[in-house]
Amino acid sequence: MLTYKPLNQAQLLLRNRKEMVLRSCCKFGPVLVWFRLGYVVLLWLCVTHLRCARAETKTVVQKDAEFDVTYNDTVTSDNQTIYAFNHTVSRNKTEGVRVTVDVLSEGAESSPILFVVRQKQAVLSFQVPLILRGLYQRKYPYAHVGRTLCQPPTRSLTETQYFFVDVSTLSSLGTHYQLRISRVDSFTLHTDKKFSFTASPSQPQYFKYVFPDGVDTVIVKVNSEMTFPCSVMSIQDIQCPVYDLDNNVAFIGMYQTMTKTAAITVQRKDFPSNSFYVVVVVKTEDEACGGPLRFYPLRPDELIDAGNRSKTLDVVVSPAISSDVYVMGMLFCLGIFLSFYLLTFLVACVENKRSVYRSTHSLMLFLSGIVSTVDNGSTLSSEAITDSIFLFPLSLALFHFLSERSLESVAGRSRQESLSSIEEDDYDTLADIDSDKNIVRTKKYLCVSDLARKDKRVLSKKYQIYFCVLMLTCSGLLQVVNVTGNQDICYYNFLCAHPLGNLSAFNNILSNLGYVMLGLLFLLIVLQRDIIHSRALDRNDLNALECGIPKHFGLFYAMGTALMMEGLLSACYHVCPNYTNFQFDTSFMYMIAGLCVLKLYQKRHPDINASAYTAYACLAAVIFFSVLGVVFGKGNMVFWIVFSVLHILATMLLSTQLYYMGRWRLDSGILRRIVYVIYTDCIRQCSGPMYIDRMVLLVMGNIVNWSLAAYGLLKTPNDFASYLLAIAICNLLLYFAFYIIMKLRSGERIQCMAMVCILFTAVVWGFALFFFFQGLSTWQKTPAESREHNRDCIVLSFFDDHDIWHFLSSIAMFGSFLVLLTMDDDLDNVQRDKIFVF
Structure with missing residues (x-):
């Protein structure tokens, strides 16, 4: 039987409080749930932390270790081994310290061993197996690793330094390894002493070189008999850490990829410590040196067996040339081209003396004729006449005045006689035959007088525009030439690259001086001829007005300026030669070739030659295609198809322009007219071409250009x-050969001076091309493959084969310009209506 016991006051109060708590819990239930959940999570984290701390408690063992002793040991996650080493460092002797590690256990890639070398001023850490990445992030594991420790400098005469090697891993399984610390007795390189060593991707090598007294510049050469594996040679300052792995060797200093050879010129001023490191690293893959592309891994995380990539190399450090060799090179370069100035002055003196002799001889004959016709019949001796000439200079002026008058009368009579000898049936008597250019230029046999009808002042201004537009082009190009890059971007001949200041290959720049000096000399020669011709026009000299090839010097000025600019831009290209700035070296080569063709054509076609704006627009299009070809042309068949089609179309349009002397129209009726000409001339009556000579030239030109287009396309x-x-x-040489053949075929002759220039230029061009095709470097290959063609200097230990090409090609271009300037001097006394057009 249950009985009810009433509650006392205290119990009743406790029950009321419990009811209030329950009501609060019901009201704030969600908050209490989250509070309790957070409390549980916090409690779990604390327990986990305590468990991890208990688990991380491992055994640390420190051992006193010695050099040249191999330590075989096992490491797990529960133990860590520290090897303590000490060695004596001398300020006068530098010894390298090398760490060699081998992992002997299989499957260590999943849990590698971490090695940390703690030194006084540096820390080196690496894992074994060492995972190096190649192209497309392919992974190559290396179980055998060798690293050289950085050697911080010491100020004391001798000092004992300590370093420690910590070995640890996170693998719970034991991993067996071997550790060996050894000294590198040949750590310091000596001048002109070859040293051989072996390197691999996981065992890079580096050595120290100290500049001896009196040596400010050295050349570091690394050679190997093996083309592959691809390697990297780097020059780094004495500092820690040393970047000696494939993935970081390019971080600082200068570097070059190499197959068989590499060479870097090092200057003392770039290294405050008067010493540097020579670092040699073997790359994990060979693509950087032009080798084959390895296969792709099946999985992104798949490890690829790198195989045996050890490479034996030789390193030697040699002093560079002294300042005396620089001076000799400069004097040699200046002496060669100043000799042309001296030779030109001597030739001018000889020609002036011969001119004075001819004038004196003509004056003697002239005065003799006058004296012989005196009414009283008295005569003068030749000695008296000669004395009177030299005693009275005014007689020379009288002679020139009288001879010009007589020449005008004789030339006028000869011209009248030549015109009267022509039958009236031989030409059309229509009034417009002398004014309508459509009739004049369609004659079967044209003379220079037919194409020299425009006002001379207008033509002179027209051809002076060539020079003005060229100067604007020069200033624009010089403002954009600014190329920088490291040693692997610039394609030098590193075995003969002599630096000066910020220029890495000063000799390649100095050798371009010939273009500038000879271009200036050519301008002076043209200026002298221009002045003489202007004076002749001012005194109404009949020879200057109506005889010889019309003399317009604007194109000659443009050619001389282009030769000077070729030297400047070639020097800019050789600051850092590579495929991206090669168009600066070739831009004015295109212009020189185009200007020479225009000048050849202008000689016989002064009225219908292209204007400067049209010519430079075409040259700009050529340069534009050159840039496109460099950027997009490599292996791009679409580009080559478009270029070949445009090349053939341009050849056909130019052929039509030349054949019809510009008297044709490109409009909607062109196809109808072409069909009509083919029907009437080829099908209906099968007549031959009206202008045989022009047709022969154009057929040969089309064959050459179509062949070149087919070669480029294939x-x-x-x-x-x-x-x-x-x-x-090729087009320039073809037109020049045609011009010479037609000149001889027309009964004209080549004077002695022009013949000497032709023969001299041909010989020089032959030698120049020989040195050009030596191929000391080529940016069509990788930088490492290009360096395989590098060779030593051949002249004064300062100039290489390419420098000789610069010397000879500048002389050959100068000679070619002289040929164009003098080849028609034999026509100076021939009337223009007797000079044939071809």
Whole structure:
């Protein structure tokens, strides 16, 4: 039987409080749930932390270790081994310390061993197996690793330094390894002493070199008999850490990729400590040196067996040339081209003396004729006449005045006689035959007088525009030439690259001086001829007005300026030669070739030659295609198809322009007219071409250009700029050969001076091309492959084969310009209506 016991006051109060708590819990239930959940999570984290702390408690063992002793040991996550080393460092002797590690356990890639070398001023850490990444992030594991420790400098005469090697891993399984610390007795390189060593991707090597007294510049050369594996040679300052792995060797200093050879010129001023490190690293893959592309891994995280990539190399450090060799090189360069100034002065003196002799001889004959016709019949002796000439200079002026008058009368009579000898049936008597150019230029046999009808002042201004527009082009190009890059971007001949200031290959820049000096000399020669011709026009000299090839010097000024600019831009290109700035070296080559063709055509066609704006627009299009070819032409078949089609179309349009002397129209009726000409001339009556000579030239030109277009389309050469230059040179040589043949065929002759220039230029061009094709470097290949062609200097230990090409090509271009200037001097006394057009 249950009985009810009433609650006392205290119990009743406790029950009321419990009811209030329950009501609060019901009201704030969600908050209490989250509070309790957070409390549980916090409690779990604390327990986990305590468990981890208990689990991380491992055994640390420190051992006193010695050099040249191999330590075989096992490491797990529960133990850590520290090897303590000490060695004596001398300020006068530098010894390298090398760490060699081998992992002997299989499957260590999943839990590698971490090695940390703690030194006084540096820390080196690496894992074994060492995972190095290649192209497309492919992974290559290396179980054998060798690293050289950085050697911080010491100020004391001798000092004992300590370093520690910590070995640890997170693997719970034991991993067996071998550790060996050894000294590198040959750590310091000596001048002109070759040292051989072996390197691999996981075992890079570096050595120290100290500049000896009196040596400010050295050349570091690394050679190998093995083309592959691809390697990297780097020059770094004495500092820690040393970047000696494939993935960081390019971080600081200068570096070069190499197959068989590499060479870097090092200057003392770039290294405050008067010493540097020579670092050699073997790359994990060979693509940077032009080697084959390895296969792709099946999985992104798949490790690839790198195989045996050890490479034996030799390193030697040699002193560079002294300042005396620089001075000799400069004097040699200046002496060669100043000799042309001296030779030109001597030739001018000889020609002036011969001119004075001819004038004196003519004056003697002239005065003798006058004396012989005196009424009284008295005569003067030749000695008296000669004395009177030299005693009375005014007689020379009298002679010139009288001779010009007589020449005008004689030339006038000869011209009248030549005109009267022509039958009236031989030409059309229509009034417009002398004014309508459509009738004049369609004559079967044209003379220079037919194409020299425009006002001379208008033509002179027209051809002076060539020079003005060229100067504007020069200033624009010089403002954009600014190329920088590291040693692997610039394609030097590193075995003969002599630096000066910020210029890495000063000799390649100095050798371009010939273009500038000879271009200036050519301008002076043209100026002298221009002045003489202007004076002749001022005194109404009949020879200058109506005889010889019309003399317009604007194109000659443009050619001389282009030769000077070729030297300047070639020097800019050789600051850092590579495929991206090669168009600066070739731009004025295109212009020189184009200007020479225009000048040849202008000689016989002064009235219908292209204007400066049209000519430079075409040259700008050529340069534009050159840039496109460099950027997009390599292996791009679409580009080559478009270029070949445009090349053939341009050849056909130019052929039509030349054949019809510009008297045709490109409009909607062109196709109808072409069909009509083919029907009437080829099908209906099968008549031959009206202008045989022009047709022969144009057929040969089309054969050459179509062949070059087919070659480019089939072969798609990598060096598009040189291919384009070859097209220009082939057309220039073809037209020049045609001009010489037609000149001789027309009964004209080549004077002695012009013949000497032709023979001299041909010989020099032959030697120049020989040195050009030596190929000391080529940016069509990788930098490492290009350096395989590097060779030592051949002249004064300062100039290489390419410098000789600069010397000879500048002389050959100067000689070519002289040929164009003098080849028609034999026509100076021939009336223009007797000079044939071809």
